[in-house]
Amino acid sequence: KAGVTQTPRYLIKTRGQQVTLSCSPISGHRSVSWYQQTPGQGLQFLFEYFSETQRNKGNFPGRFSGRQFSNSRSEMNVSTLELGDSALYLCASSLDGGVYEQYFGPGTRLTVT
Amino acid sequence: DAKTTQPPSMDCAEGRAANLPCNHSTISGNEYVYWYRQIHSQGPQYIIHGLKNNETNEMASLIITEDRKSSTLILPHATLRDTAVYYCIVRVGPGSSNTGKLIFGQGTTLQVKP
Numbered sequence: 001k002a003g004v005t006q007t008p009r010y011l012i013k014t015r016g017q018q019v020t021l022s023c024s025p026i027s028g029h030r031s032v033s034w035y036q037q038t039p040g041q042g043l044q045f046l047f048e049y050f051s052e053t054q055r056n057k058g059n060f061p062g063r064f065s066g067r068q069f070s071n072s073r074s075e076m077n078v079s080t081l082e083l084g085d086s087a088l089y090l091c092a093s094s095l096d097g098g099v100y101e102q103y104f105g106p107g108t109r110l111t112v113t
Numbered sequence: 114d115a116k117t118t119q120p121p122s123m124d125c126a127e128g129r130a131a132n133l134p135c136n137h138s139t140i141s142g143n144e145y146v147y148w149y150r151q152i153h154s155q156g157p158q159y160i161i162h163g164l165k166n167n168e169t170n171e172m173a174s175l176i177i178t179e180d181r182k183s184s185t186l187i188l189p190h191a192t193l194r195d196t197a198v199y200y201c202i203v204r205v206g207p208g209s210s211n212t213g214k215l216i217f218g219q220g221t222t223l224q225v226k227p
Contacts, residue, residue: 088154
């Protein structure tokens with residue numbers, strides 16, 4: 001069974017631009033969660049999507065948004081990029097969230113210059 | 114979600130058992146204990162989870178105290194590839210609005226030495 005895939009793996013953007021990251025969950029998984037990892041703040045929860053609806057949201061500004069498609073694939077978008085948005089963005093899929101374990105992708109390394 | 118406390122770092126000799134402790138004294142009755150690990154620059158990897166009873170799988174064993182206020186992850190025969198940051202996470206189960214959310218602390222950096 002294929003794992004969680006994320007594209008692109010690496011990205012360099014300039015302040016003020018926007019970026020879209022993609023995540024394909026494990027086949028059959030309906031929940032996709034997104035996390036941001038930085039050296040200073042560690043791993044922080046961004047949001048979770050389940051059946052195309054945002055089910056949970058972390059404490060991030062409105063510049064961070066996401067969506068989920070009918071095939072459970074998910075995208076997250078960051079608008080008006082800031083230097084502090086440089087991070088490893090991870091997505092994780094699970095059967096339905098809940099008590100089911102989450103399986104993480106390799107992440108997208110975003111660098112904002 | 115209950116908070117967890119882990120030692121920042123631990124060493125273990127290759128081939129020996131690695132015992133990683135976690136305190137979660139404010140855990141609620143419907144909260145599960147999960148363990149993940151993250152090898153440098155990779156996505157976190159699920160290891161094991163439990164509610165009350167001890168659990169074992171092909172990767173590790175999870176020992177939860179009777180009062181559920183602490184737990185220990187055991188890697189029975191640590192190898193160099195087990196060097197990673199290990200996260201102990203307490204999270205609510207079904208029926209909660211936070212069901213899909215994992216709150217990561219700083220974790221324990223386990224260094225397995227030859």
